[in-house]
Amino acid sequence: MSEIEIPRPTSGDVLERILEDHRLFEDLLRLARRNDTDREAARHALAEVLVAHATAEEEKVYPTLRTDRAISAHEEEHGEEEHAEIIEALLEFLRARGTDPQKYDDTLEELATVVNHHSNEEEQTIINPARDDVSLEERERLGVAWLTRRNQLLEQGCASEEQVAAKLDEAVGEGVLAPEPAREEADEIKEKAKEKAKEVEEAAKKD
Ligand SMILES: [Fe+2]
Numbered sequence: 639m640s641e642i643e644i645p646r647p648t649s650g651d652v653l654e655r656i657l658e659d660h661r662l663f664e665d666l667l668r669l670a671r672r673n674d675t676d677r678e679a680a681r682h683a684l685a686e687v688l689v690a691h692a693t694a695e696e697e698k699v700y701p702t703l704r705t706d707r708a709i710s711a712h713e714e715e716h717g718e719e720e721h722a723e724i725i726e727a728l729l730e731f732l733r734a735r736g737t738d739p740q741k742y743d744d745t746l747e748e749l750a751t752v753v754n755h756h757s758n759e760e761e762q763t764i765i766n767p768a769r770d771d772v773s774l775e776e777r778e779r780l781g782v783a784w785l786t787r788r789n790q791l792l793e794q795g796c797a798s799e800e801q802v803a804a805k806l807d808e809a810v811g812e813g814v815l816a817p818e819p820a821r822e823e824a825d826e827i828k829e830k831a832k833e834k835a836k837e838v839e840e841a842a843k844k845d
């Protein structure tokens with residue numbers, strides 16, 4: 639497996655640096671989707687940068703934005719919940735190793751869905767208010783703090799299957815995410831609702 643170099647800037651406006659990573663997520667998701675690339679390298683880079691990015695946001699960015707009143711407790715909690723959903727989808731993707739190409743595609747699609755949803759919502763409800771309410775000086779100070787932590791995690795390696803599984807357990811333990819049986823039940827209900835919706839659509843087409 640060849641390594642994909644993840645950029646490691648050390649300073650700048652935290653909001654711009656976060657947006658750059660969100661673009662990087664999209665690039666790596668696309669790379670992981672292609673069938674003519676080193677998918678293992680793409681998967682590894684994607685996992686590492688997702689975990690480092692989100693962990694450093696929770697530790698260094700969200701709390702300060704809350705203190706500065708740029709975001710509310712609800713927005714912070716929702717962001718953390720979506721990070722946990724990303725961790726959950728990432729774990730499934732990491733576990734879909736090698737054997738079944740359909741499983742690879744399905745778990746990648748689910749991961750892309752939760753990552754894209756979160757990037758979009760974070761940009762609308764966290765980044766935009768912070769741009770209005772937080773001075774550039776503070777954003778640059780936060781840029782150094784966030785990047786230092788992010789790069790340190792990348793350096794250490796933070797997204798092996800075991801590390802991601804431990805992070806998911808932690809999120810469930812802290813009540814950020816519901817326990818597995820409840821999530822499975824919710825997924826089943828969603829799946830059934832989807833089937834029902836399809837039936838209704840098909841029936842309407844025939845009319
Ligand atoms: Fe982010």
Ligand SMILES: [Fe+2]
Binds near residue numbers: 692717
């Ligand atoms: Fe985030």
Ligand SMILES: [Fe+2]
Binds near residue numbers: 716720755759
């Ligand atoms: Fe959301």
